[in-house]
Amino acid sequence: MSLLEIKDLHVKVENHEILKGIDLSVNAGEVHSIMGPNGSGKSTLAQVLARRETFVVTAGEVLYKGKDLLAMKPEEAACEGVFLAFQYPVEVPGISNAYFLRSAVNARRKYRGEEEMDAMDFIPYYKEKMKLLEMDERFMNRSVNEGFSGGEKKRNEIVQMAVLEPKLAILDETDSGLDIDALKIVAKGVNAMRSPDRAIVVVTHYQRLLNYVVPDFVHVLVDGRIVKSGGPELALELEDKGYAGVEGEAVRV
Amino acid sequence: MSLTTTTPELQSYLESFTRFEKSAPGQEQGWLRTLRQEGFARFSELGFPTTHEEDWRFTNISPISRTTFQLADGSAKVKARDLDPFRIPGAASQLVFVNGHYTPELSSLGKLPKGVRVCSLAEAIEHARSLEGLLGRYASFDRDAFIALNTAFLADGGHVYIPRGVVVEAPICLLYVSTGNSAPAMAHPRNLVVAEAHSQVTVVEDYVSIDSGVIFSNIVTELYAGPDTVVAHYMIEREDTQALNVSTLRIQQERNANVESHSLLLGGALVRNNVHPVLAGEGGECLINGLFIGKGRQHMDNYMLVEHAQPHCNSRQFYNGILDEQAHGVFHGRIIVHKDAQKTDAKQTNRNLLLSDEAQIDTKPQLEIYADDVKCTHGATIGQVEENALFYLRSRGLDEIAARRLLLYAFASECLERMRTGPVRTYLEALTTSWLPEGMALVQAAGAEVQRNWEELG
Numbered sequence: 001m002s003l004l005e006i007k008d009l010h011v012k013v014e015n016h017e018i019l020k021g022i023d024l025s026v027n028a029g030e031v032h033s034i035m036g037p038n039g040s041g042k043s044t045l046a047q048v049l050a051r052r053e054t055f056v057v058t059a060g061e062v063l064y065k066g067k068d069l070l071a072m073k074p075e076e077a078a079c080e081g082v083f084l085a086f087q088y089p090v091e092v093p094g095i096s097n098a099y100f101l102r103s104a105v106n107a108r109r110k111y112r113g114e115e116e117m118d119a120m121d122f123i124p125y126y127k128e129k130m131k132l133l134e135m136d137e138r139f140m141n142r143s144v145n146e147g148f149s150g151g152e153k154k155r156n157e158i159v160q161m162a163v164l165e166p167k168l169a170i171l172d173e174t175d176s177g178l179d180i181d182a183l184k185i186v187a188k189g190v191n192a193m194r195s196p197d198r199a200i201v202v203v204t205h206y207q208r209l210l211n212y213v214v215p216d217f218v219h220v221l222v223d224g225r226i227v228k229s230g231g232p233e234l235a236l237e238l239e240d241k242g243y244a245g246v247e248g249e250a251v252r253v
Numbered sequence: 254m255s256l257t258t259t260t261p262e263l264q265s266y267l268e269s270f271t272r273f274e275k276s277a278p279g280q281e282q283g284w285l286r287t288l289r290q291e292g293f294a295r296f297s298e299l300g301f302p303t304t305h306e307e308d309w310r311f312t313n314i315s316p317i318s319r320t321t322f323q324l325a326d327g328s329a330k331v332k333a334r335d336l337d338p339f340r341i342p343g344a345a346s347q348l349v350f351v352n353g354h355y356t357p358e359l360s361s362l363g364k365l366p367k368g369v370r371v372c373s374l375a376e377a378i379e380h381a382r383s384l385e386g387l388l389g390r391y392a393s394f395d396r397d398a399f400i401a402l403n404t405a406f407l408a409d410g411g412h413v414y415i416p417r418g419v420v421v422e423a424p425i426c427l428l429y430v431s432t433g434n435s436a437p438a439m440a441h442p443r444n445l446v447v448a449e450a451h452s453q454v455t456v457v458e459d460y461v462s463i464d465s466g467v468i469f470s471n472i473v474t475e476l477y478a479g480p481d482t483v484v485a486h487y488m489i490e491r492e493d494t495q496a497l498n499v500s501t502l503r504i505q506q507e508r509n510a511n512v513e514s515h516s517l518l519l520g521g522a523l524v525r526n527n528v529h530p531v532l533a534g535e536g537g538e539c540l541i542n543g544l545f546i547g548k549g550r551q552h553m554d555n556y557m558l559v560e561h562a563q564p565h566c567n568s569r570q571f572y573n574g575i576l577d578e579q580a581h582g583v584f585h586g587r588i589i590v591h592k593d594a595q596k597t598d599a600k601q602t603n604r605n606l607l608l609s610d611e612a613q614i615d616t617k618p619q620l621e622i623y624a625d626d627v628k629c630t631h632g633a634t635i636g637q638v639e640e641n642a643l644f645y646l647r648s649r650g651l652d653e654i655a656a657r658r659l660l661l662y663a664f665a666s667e668c669l670e671r672m673r674t675g676p677v678r679t680y681l682e683a684l685t686t687s688w689l690p691e692g693m694a695l696v697q698a699a700g701a702e703v704q705r706n707w708e709e710l711g
Contacts, residue, residue: 050648054640074647075656083648090645094663094670100649103659107650143663160649 001066003028003199004168009060011048018044020224021060028167029196033210033235034203036221037243042203043087045221046172050084051077064168079111081167085157085174092144097156098126100144101163108164129162133189151182158189169193170201175209187212207239220246263297265321270405273324277408279378284385292394292404299398311583311615312554316523317497322439322469324406327354329432331463336430339461343676345423346371348411351430352468353440355409368416371425374443375409388445391531392475392503399499403473406441413445415452424455424677431492433464444474448482455485457677462493462520472500478510480534485513487677491520491684494549501527508534515672516543517681518553519688529558532566532594543572544668547580548690554583559599561590567598573668574605575661576612577690584616586631592623601631606638606664608690661689
């Protein structure tokens with residue numbers, strides 16, 4: 001059984017149909033990349049999987065670990081191991097990163113019936129993950145994303161992912177706006193998370209990140225549909241021909 | 254003196270005043286007797302304000318003006334253990350007032366540096382300490398009926414005197430306890446804080462209830478911050494939801510004085526919080542910070558009047574409001590920059606979260622600038638809890654209630670973080686957490702935050 005099984009998913013946002021029948025199967029241990037032009041529905045798909053409730057599913061189903069993902073609230077999906085690295089991470093002034101993240105860790109532990117983690121145990125673990133993403137320890141006590149640069153926000157998302165150890169990680173344009181150094185750091189963080197019992201879905205507009213995080217599968221999303229799927233070489237082909245070229249081919253097929 | 258209007262309410266104030274004069278402390282001191290009589294005369298002339306007056310447009314005080322109150326006596330019995338929840342750990346001293354009357358057996362004066370005076374105002378008056386020319390010097394009642402009324406009935410309250418160069422690190426707390434009363438009662442606490450040059454002090458006024466009952470507290474605090482002083486003042490209102498509380502904090506700041514006013518309004522039915530600093534010496538700095546959290550039918554009105562009288566001063570006003578159910582909040586931020594006050598830097602920000610469709614906020618800046626080289630900015634926002642932020646927290650595993658509480662706490666903590674770290678802040682952080690509303694209204698879609706920019710008036 002696949003970790004994630006999307007069948008004929010249709011989604012409306014503010015009365016516009018954005019996803020028009022998505023089929024996708026993702027197994028544990030795999031890295032998938034979903035590529036597509038702006039407005040193709042990539043971010044909508046990512047957010048629906050993280051259970052954003054303002055997006056209305058009009059048809060189809062999504063099974064995650066064999067369970068109905070669409071029946072879950074965002075916090076249930078999170079506690080079941082789904083993680084979304086946001087395209088635009090939200091600033092939460094007044095709440096420190098450490099407090100926020102420990103609350104998140106403990107919410108999951110509580111959900112699984114495990115004992116909560118105290119600050120003494122949490123902080124060293126958190127520091128270790130920050131080190132991996134080359135983030136200054138001082139970020140720990142700063143408010144969540146407040147005053148962070150674009151690159152710092154994205155790195156902070158990956159730190160959160162590393163701390164929360166999801167089963168299914170979805171990265172929504174984590175590469176956009178990163179300079180090459182930051183991109184390499186993020187890629188290192190993501191690669192460190194690759195594991196036989198975890199799946200990673202990388203949503204991106206550009207092929208750039210895929211030079212460093214090499215996917216097992218690439219899917220091309222255009223106008224709410226997956227028009228083509230293939231191996232990592234498809235990403236290069238896209239870079240070469242552009243989305244229009246690939247889409248044209250797909251239509252011919 | 255003659256009364257021009259003879260409503261039953263004014264008649265009742267006159268009777269109270271006549272009785273009060275017979276036994277008021279220090280009545281044998283001519284200046285004090287005159288001060289009280291002038292206060293009463295002015296109150297009689299002014300009468301209570303109505304919503305037709307600009308400064309009271311958003312606040313209808315008929316629950317005060319149409320009720321007959323009797324002066325609260327000091328007979329109510331309060332047990333020391335009833336006050337346990339209201340003790341701020343780490344305070345240097347705590348004076349306790351029951352319905353406005355100083356109660357020494359509940360108070361602790363603690364150990365204070367030499368020369369520091371912390372006592373009740375009644376005691377200071379009885380000892381004929383040199384309060385003449387000090388009491389009533391800055392809190393002018395000429396145009397303010399509540400100050401006039403307080404001055405008429407001034408008898409007790411807290412008196413804090415810090416001599417030149419003395420630093421008092423631990424906070425000095427004035428705890429005002431209202432008890433249940435069979436009939437509507439009133440109290441007119443009067444506080445006088447004097448910090449001489451180069452001194453440092455933190456004063457906390459804390460208004461609490463231990464029983465439900467209609468009590469009208471009409472408070473005036475005069476705070477003199479001498480040259481190069483560092484003074485922090487905290488106003489905590491957490492009375493019962495039948496309490497009527499009107500307070501005026503009048504701050505006089507001398508050269509290079511650094512003053513902070515922090516207000517935390519949680520309780521009360523009708524609350525009016527007047528903060529009026531005058532930056533009367535060059536180089537003064539004033540932070541006016543506040544948080545109000547209303548629910549039910551609470552009405553919380555914050556009236557700021559910041560006067561820049563001398564050059565090179567800066568003032569910062571930050572008020573955050575959280576309003577749920579049918580609560581009504583008001584923020585009126587008035588800044589006056591007098592013509593000599595060049596290089597003034599005055600800033601004002603009021604942010605509000607409305608958690609229900611019926612909650613209401615009126616926010617109004619009022620800038621009057623008579624100098625030409627100044628920097629004044631102001632802004633106000635009114636919004637709901639953002640769906641986007643809520644989704645972000647929930648996507649990390651926090652349930653909806655926890656996420657919502659965290660966001661509200663974050664909003665509230667913007668104000669808490671402006672307080673200096675120490676025992677008062679720690680205490681208020683815990684207090685605020687316990688007070689934040691739960692459950693609450695539907696989440697509005699992202700982008701509901703309304704940014705309003707106001708035209709400058711001056």
